[in-house]
Amino acid sequence: MKKIILFSLLAISIGFTACEKSKSGTTQMNVKITDAPGDYDAIILNIKEINVITSEGSSILDVEAKPFDILKFRNGRDTLIASQNISSGTLKEVRLVLEATGNKIVVDGITYDLTTPSGQTSGVKLKVQEDLLDGVAYTLILDFDAAKSIVQTGNGKYILKPVIRAIPNAVSGAIVGTVSPLLSAPKIYAINGLDTVGTIIDATGKFYFNGMATGSYKINFETSAPYINKTLTDVNVTTGTVTNVGTVNLAN
DSSP states (O other): OOEEOOOSHHHHHHHHHHHHHHHHOEEEEEEEEEEEOOSSSEEEEOEEEEEEEETTEEEEEEOOOOSEEGGGSBTTOOEEEEEEEEEOEEEEEEEEEEOSSOOEEEETTEEEEEEOTTTTTTOEEEEEEEEEOTTOOEEEEEEEEHHHHEEEOTTSOEEEOOOEEEEEEEOOEEEEEEEESGGGOOEEEEEETTEEEEEEOOTTSEEEEEEEOSEEEEEEEEOOTTSOOEEEEEEEEOTTOEEEEEEEEOOO
16 A cells, blocks of 8 residues: 555645755754674663754754763674754764763673763764755764773772764665746655655745665656646665755646
8 A cells, every 4th residue: 555645734834844854954963873892791781862963053952862881882783872953054063961860881890880980971073064955854864982092090080071973874865856837836746656745835835755775666646737747757866965856847
């Protein structure tokens, strides 16, 4: 059975809102964390928030994960810690802010507090340069190096000085175009196999499908007389790109 989004008036309203957000310049950012192995029993991280800074502004991402053992996510495993729309543009910096308490390390079965002098206030600053395209979803992998991040002091205490690489990867593409004339006000559907996603035009005639998986799509434009229905075939979407189908004239 086809999975169809945007059937009811409520769904149409939601689709219009999503289109407006894309127009204003937003990118879906999923943040995951993984680990390079370290010789410890466990490293418990208590992350407060993630600050993502682009050329268009700063966004605070609330962290969904409770305190977790980073050593469970190694050798290709990762865990999702935040997901949110942020301002598109050039990704410049990511700041990982840790809670003042709740960060711990387990060594030979004994649990110690991890102090995090820099991570509690301004956050651990990670420099990144990546263009985030409007409507294209990205996953930001935070690659935590456990072996280099833990410092043992002379009095037996442990300090957390995170060594982390930030690796952004595009995970979807987008389709954009314009409909003429405005009065045709079509319902627009992007179809790939059994999956159907719908949207409508904005006040300028533009439409936007964001977060689209790589593949070949058929785009249906459904309107009413005196305007005509049209179908575009072989609309190809590639991860990390925006496919522009140009202006679709429904008057003839």
